[in-house]
Amino acid sequence: MPGLQHSVVIAAPPARVWELIVDVEHWPERIPTVDSVERLDDGPLALGSRTKLSQPKLSPAVWTVTELTDGRSYTWESKTSAVTVVASHDVEPHPDGCRLTLALTVSGALAGIGWLMSKSLTKRYVEAEAASIKAAAESSGGATRNGGG
Template sequence: MEQHTSIDVDAPVERVWAVLRDVERWPEWTASVRSVRLLDGGLRVGARARIDQPRIPTTVWTVTALAEGREFTWEASGPGTRTTGRHGIEPVGPGSCRVTLSITQSGWLGAVVGRGYRSLTDRYLAMEAAGLKALVESGAPDASDASD
């Protein structure tokens, strides 16, 4: 079961990527995340992140793929489920891009978990996309300094 959202952002890919990849600062721009703590240093394949979200158990995610400047994927597993989160950016014109965020539930309980969290997942994906867009398009210092 997959859920996703896409949003166009009036900013270059590099600027959006700098904010998106700085996962520990996500709580500053989306209420769907209370805290993110990288457990193994920076964002790279194999790195783990502990994420605390409202109404969802605190979960450790492992980065399984990363294409610098374009996308990253991380996964979390529980009894009978695997949750995959993808975060991608593609250029759509000079100085603008499209961000696509998705969550996929798999495993023998994945469909059940996905249906149970469907409404919440849709809300959180929309909040994350809108928060990212608002921060980056605002020109706030956080948006350009996120990779520092």
């Protein structure tokens, strides 16, 4: 199964980073690779929660939370007829604050060719997401959009 993983150490408490990664409604303000987010359910992110995410150069996708350990990790997936993308967000304590690990796998009939076409872009997006969450968590306000990546 094609995929990638990226980790970053963040000089902030795990609770602060968790707060940022589950606050998906504010991702467009913080993460330059997210144009818009529409929550399709009320309340905090939970098992079964659905979110429509629009990103530059990608078709809008609906992501459904399939696993969630509050304060620690969540996994969500987006499915089309030929491809399933699974993305995980994991926060763990680290001597310097915490470690955020973002991982993504692709499966399905067109996963191989799709991955060949999108691997470079996906890698840049995952790295930009991690860098943006790091910048937001380490800043006092945490709501400014970071142009890096």
